[in-house]
Amino acid sequence: MPSPDEILNAKILVVDDCADNIDLMLEILRDAGYSNVSSTMLPEQVCGLHRQHCYDLILLDLQMPELNGFQVMKGLKEIEQEGYLPVLALTAQPSFKIAALEAGARDFISKPFDLLEVHKRIHNMLEVRLLYKELAQYSRQQQELALHDPLTGLPNRRLLEDRIATTLQHAARHQHRAAVMYLDLDGFKAINDTHGHACGDEILKLVAGRLVGSSRKEDTVARVGGDEFVIVLGEVGSLADAQEPACKLIEVVSEPYQVGALTLRLSTSIGIALYPDHADHVAALIQRADEALYEAKRGGKNRHCAARREAAEAESFVASSPVHSASAA
Numbered sequence: 001m002p003s004p005d006e007i008l009n010a011k012i013l014v015v016d017d018c019a020d021n022i023d024l025m026l027e028i029l030r031d032a033g034y035s036n037v038s039s040t041m042l043p044e045q046v047c048g049l050h051r052q053h054c055y056d057l058i059l060l061d062l063q064m065p066e067l068n069g070f071q072v073m074k075g076l077k078e079i080e081q082e083g084y085l086p087v088l089a090l091t092a093q094p095s096f097k098i099a100a101l102e103a104g105a106r107d108f109i110s111k112p113f114d115l116l117e118v119h120k121r122i123h124n125m126l127e128v129r130l131l132y133k134e135l136a137q138y139s140r141q142q143q144e145l146a147l148h149d150p151l152t153g154l155p156n157r158r159l160l161e162d163r164i165a166t167t168l169q170h171a172a173r174h175q176h177r178a179a180v181m182y183l184d185l186d187g188f189k190a191i192n193d194t195h196g197h198a199c200g201d202e203i204l205k206l207v208a209g210r211l212v213g214s215s216r217k218e219d220t221v222a223r224v225g226g227d228e229f230v231i232v233l234g235e236v237g238s239l240a241d242a243q244e245p246a247c248k249l250i251e252v253v254s255e256p257y258q259v260g261a262l263t264l265r266l267s268t269s270i271g272i273a274l275y276p277d278h279a280d281h282v283a284a285l286i287q288r289a290d291e292a293l294y295e296a297k298r299g300g301k302n303r304h305c306a307a308r309r310e311a312a313e314a315e316s317f318v319a320s321s322p323v324h325s326a327s328a329a
């Protein structure tokens with residue numbers, strides 16, 4: 001529940017074409033302790049101001065000559081996509097009350113003002129608005145948590161699969177390749193066993209930062225397990241376009257890590273699978289990259305390995321292999 005202070009600090013806009021009405025409302029609000037109040041006599045400015053300041057409450061006069069309160073609410077609806085208008089309509093016309101509620105106002109205040117009613121309605125509206133904002137933020141956080149790894153902040157497997165699906169759709173539409181690189185750190189268990197789990201966690205965070213730092217903004221870097229990461233590359237022309245970043249990733253992961261007084265080293269192995277060459281849907285592509293990773297581990301670790309292609313096509317596909325690379329046999 002919002003605290004009394006939060007309610008008094010809420011952002012309020014008073015909209016009225018009559019200066020006396022504005023002064024009166026500002027005085028009422030000031031006397032009640034509201035500290036973040038502004039006003040305008042120009043209804044055409046309300047949407048722009050709300051876009052800029054995102055008010056918690058708009059006290060909106062309904063009868064204004066140029067643009068009336070109903071028209072203002074129409075504009076506000078386009079800004080408040082979720083449909084919650086923080087509008088408290090001010091009207092001297094009894095017949096406008098229901099119309100205002102139907103147009104999206106959450107409540108109304110009759111003119112001339114009954115002070116007690118004004119205070120109560122403003123307070124109640126703010127309480128609901130702030131609660132609504134808290135809930136919306138909580139729901140965004142929950143969504144973030146459901147899609148991200150809490151330790152590194154990277155996308156988790158669920159979000160990764162979604163991103164791969166989008167990448168594949170894009171690749172299919174534009175007739176290019178995409179690559180999935182499956183990374184697994186080498187000898188990570190020994191770091192946990194020797195220096196403790198907290199040290200292992202620090203390393204995982206540092207690795208995540210390095211992977212993100214050496215990937216393109218449009219690539220997805222995800223953590224899919226203990227010491228396992230997946231990187232998705234869109235717009236790949238050939239296997240070499242994935243092997244080159246794989247070499248770079250192997251290099252950055254092998255740089256020394258400083259954790260407290262310790263300087264630690266580790267390496268990574270990478271399996272690469274290409275769309276559409278090795279598989280044409282999400283789960284199969286991940287699986288092929290994982291199989292290639294296994295081959296890279298089997299081949300001695302600290303290397304990358306591409307998934308095996310169907311025999312007939314393989315020859316035309318295998319690119320010149322940089323140091324420490326191989327194709328899964």
Ligand SMILES: Nc1nc2c(ncn2[C@@H]2O[C@H](COP(=O)(O)OP(=O)(O)OP(=O)(O)O)[C@@H](O)[C@H]2O)c(=O)[nH]1
Pocket residue numbers: 151184185186187188189190192196197198199200201204225226227297
């Ligand atoms: N610190 C830390 N360790 C984790 C976490 N999740 C999994 N692990 C550990 O990571 C290790 C991963 O196991 P492996 O991949 O088999 O270990 P490895 O030594 O890298 O083995 P190779 O891949 O064969 O080189 C296990 O010891 C897990 O307990 C985590 O969130 N934090």
